Amino acid sequence: MKPDHKLPAPLPPGLQKHAKARHKASPLIGNRRKAHRSIDAWEVFWGILRWSFRLLMLPVLLGASSLGGAYTGMALRFSQLPDVSALQYYAPIETTEIYDDKNHLLMKLFGEENRRVLPLNQVPDKIQQAVISAEDGRFYEHKGIDWIGMARALKANFDRKAAVQGGSSITQQIVKNTFLTAERTPQRKLAEAWMATEVEKKFSKHQILELYLNQVYWGHNAYGIEAASQTYFGKSARLLKLNEGAMLAGILTGPEIYSPYRNFKGAEHRMQLTLERMRELKFITAEEYTQALKSPLKVAGLKAGSMRYPYFTSYVLAMLKENYGDQKALKQGLRIYTTINTQWQEQAEKALKEHMSQLKRMNAEQAALVAIEPQTGFIRAMVGGRNYSESQFNRAWQAQRQPGSSFKPFVYLTAFARGYTPGHTEIDEPIQFRIGTRVWKPKNYSGGYSGTMTLQRALESSVNIIAVKLGDKLGNGNIIDTAHKLGIRSRLKNVLSLPLGPSEVNPLEMANAYSTIARGGRYLEPTPILRIEDRYGNVLEDNRNRQAEPVYSAEASYQLIKIMKGVVLRGTAPAANIGRPVAGKTGTTSDHRDAWFVGFSPQLCTAVWIGNDTPTRMYGGATGGTLAATLWARFMREAHKNLPKKDFPGSAAGYPAIVAAAKAPENAEENTPRYERLNAKKYDPVDTTKIDPDELPSVDELLPIAMPSSALRSNQNLPAGSTGNMDLRLSVPGQAQNRQEPMLTPPSSPKPSQRKNTRVINELDQLIKELEKMEPPPAAPPE
Structure with missing residues (x-):
């Protein structure tokens, strides 16, 4: 018998509950012994269907999201596009045109675009229809985008294997050319389409077509129908024939490729295609089509960029750029009406060319001429060199050269405004100025000296010594102020030789200053511009009714004019005598580098300079009186x-008679002379204090004579003649003009009396004082 096994002791009642819980099966672990149930086929089918639907919807949702983002982005992009309403203010670049005083065209000016805007109602209907046929056959039917036309053009171009019709509408082309870039992207095409529809909503077809015809490029720098017509056929678009208009319309597809100047056969083919399209659209009949093909077609020929009267016209252009800027001068269609007298301009160009052809042996290569009308200040003629095609340097206003003795009138005018008269005397004698350790001795052109002479004779004969003495007494400050008031704009050197013209000026300045003298001391700014209009006809500048401004004494100017008339009649410039009243002054610089004559009639003031661009000596006695005065007179x-x-x-009228000698008035403004007289005894006048009593003048003759107020110092606020700040450096002065005839002898002094007298009065001044103290006779009682 087997031994009995011992059983574990039973758990306490409180723990039995937890033990049962530990041995309970987990719900997550099925009963393995439980039989597997059968799978439902419908559940499998619906599961697969659900997942397939999810997989299919994913790209749809992603695509929709992308489209939504694209739409949002495009909407944002469209909102940032330019407002097409700005087209109503759009003014395309337009060519500036320059006209003469008779409204004849001198030159067209343009930057990168040659254009003249032409209203649509001035473009013939057949020409409008030719462009529509070639570019946008359904122009009057679509609303900015012609989908049918695009498909038809695509098919036609494919069938013909050539660009027969355009794909973009005229409205789309305006948008592209005006607002957008030339890039080829879907975004730009979408923007173009959207903006084209907006343009059609806000503008009429008439407005759109007019803008297109004036904006589109036709090749050879021609923009717009008018410039294209002038470029290819040499006439206005108003006068174009049907076949000419068809050719212009046809080459729009590729103006550089189909230009009749480069590919005439190609241009003819384009013309034929355009005429065929016009016939299809029933713009022309079959008969008109046949007649247009038979009509002769001739292009005008390309003209090289040129301008009439280039020296004058280039000066006008320079003034435009300076006053209005390049943008406005070249791109905004200004109409410039100038002051040029074309007849005088042609005469000036001819005279200068013929005259200079005769001076080759004298080593004189260049010349300049400027003519100003004193009454108006208008520049009527300007020639800046012998040949503009060889040298565009305009010596009439760009060349700075020493004026020599032609500067002397400014010295004499300064003197006359301060009380001197043409009859006052100075002594022509050797003098010198000491400047530190250096010495300057001015000399006359002739090398000699003539003693006592009047200021009139000194200017007529261009005596250097008198001019230097007069300048030293007046002060350089006053002389420079005079020159600037008259119209000299260049900087003038404050040097001892200032009266001899060492400071460089240009012919335009000299003509300006002399014209101020010619109008009696009244100043008008010289101008080549009569008036300027903008593209709409608004007047921007009008110089037709200007008034001269008084800047100098009229009487002093008339005194100067009268003795400058003597320069021509009997002084250094007889070659300038043209048989009518004229006045002027010659000028020749050191070593004959520059020859000048500046002179005027009451109707015209002209300055002439002759020399070389690199200041070199001219030969054969090249002086202002021989070279420049001859051209001036011509x-x-x-x-x-x-x-x-x-x-x-006024007093400038009449023949300039030789005036009587008189001493300089005591009230004339003078500085203390700084020169030294080197031979005073030889050139001193006769001592008139020792005289015979019988030679004494009458009491009436001894009484002080009041000078006319017009000859006294003017009331103008002129700068003091101080020379304290003068630049004492020596400056090579321009030499005086060579005399064309012998110097006039000074007025002869009264011969000493031959009678012997016992009583000699030695103190004339005392006698005069005593006479002045005498009481005047009592006044007669009233009747």
Whole structure:
């Protein structure tokens, strides 16, 4: 018998509960002994269907999300596009045109675009229809995008294997050319389409077509129908024939490829295709089509960029750029009406060319001429060199050269405004200025000296010593102020030789200053512009009714004019005598590098300069009186042929007689002379204080004579003549003009009396004072 096994002791009642819980089967572990239940086929089917649907919807949802983002992005992009309403203010770049005083075209100016805007109602209907046929056959039917036209164009181009019709509408092309870039991307095409529909909503077909015809590029820098017509056929678009308009429309597809100047056969083919399309659209009949093909077609020929009267016109262009800037001058379609007198301009160019051809042996290569009308300040003629095609440098206003003795009238005018008169005397004698350890001795052109002479004779004979002495007494400050008031704009050197013209100026300045003298001391700014209009006809500048401004004493100017008439009649410029009242002054610089003559009649003031671009010596006695005065007279005779003979007004009128000598007035403004007289005894006047009593003048003759107020100092606030700040460096002065005839002898002094007298009065001044102290006789009692 097997031994009995001992059973474990039973658990306490409290722990039995937990033990049962530990041995309970887990719900996560099925009863392995439980039988497997059968799988339902429908459940499998629906499971597969559910997952397939989820997989299919995923790309749809992703695509929708992408499209939504794209739409949002495109909407944002469209909102940032330019507002097409700006087209109503759009002004395309337009060519500026310059005209003469008779409204004849001189030149067209443009930057990168040659364009003249033409209203649509001035473009013939057949020409409009030719462009529509070639570019957008359904222009009047679509609303900005022609889907049918695009499909038709694609098919036609494929059938013909050539670009027969365009794909973009005219409206789309305007949007592309005006607002968008040339990049080819889907985004740009979408933006173009959207903006084209917006343009069609806000503008009429008439407005859209007019804008297109004036904007589109036609090749050879021609923009717009008018410029294209002028470029290819040499006439306005208003006058185009049907076949000419069809050719212009046809080459729009590729203006550089089909230009008749480069590919005439290709241009003819494009014309034929355009005419065929016009016939299809019933714009023309079969008969018109046949007639257009038979009509002769001739292009005008490309013209090289040129301008009439280039020296004058280039000066106008320079003034435009300076006053209005490049953008406005070249791109905003200004109409410039100038002051040029084309007859005088042609005469000036001819005279200068013929005159200079005779001076080759004298080593004179260049010249310049400027003519100003004193009454208006208008520049009537300007020639800046012998040949513009060889040299575009305009010497009339760009060349700075020493004027020599032609500067002297400014010195004399300064003197006359301060109490001097043409009869006042100075001594022509050797003098010198000490400047530190250096010495300057001015000399006359002749090398000699003539003793006492009047200011009139000194200017007529262009005596250097008198001019230097006068300048030293007046002060350089006053002389420079005079020159600037008259119209000299260049910087003038404050040097001892200032009266001899060492400071460089240009011919335009000299003509300007002399014209101020010619109009009696009244200033008008010289201008080549009569008036300027913008593209809409608004006047931007009008110089037709300007008034001259008084800047100098009229009486002093008339005194100067009268003795400048003597320069021509008996002085250094007899070659300038043209048989009518004229006045002027010659100028020749050191070593004959520059020859000048500046002169005027009451109707015209002209400055002439002759020399070389690199200041070199001219040969054969090249002076202002021989070279420049001859050219001046040659031009002025022609210019005055149809002008009445006139004299100068006021005291400038009449023949300039030799005036009597008189001492300078004591009240004239003078500085203390700084020069040293080198041979005073030889050139001192005769001592008139020792005279015979029988030669004494009468009491009436001894009484002081009041000078006319017009000859005294003017009331203008002129700068003091101080020379304390003068630049004492020596400057090579321009030499005086060579005399064309012997100098006039000064007025002879009274011969000493031959009678012997026992009583001689030695103190004339004391006698005059005693006479002045005498009481006047009592006044007669009233009747």
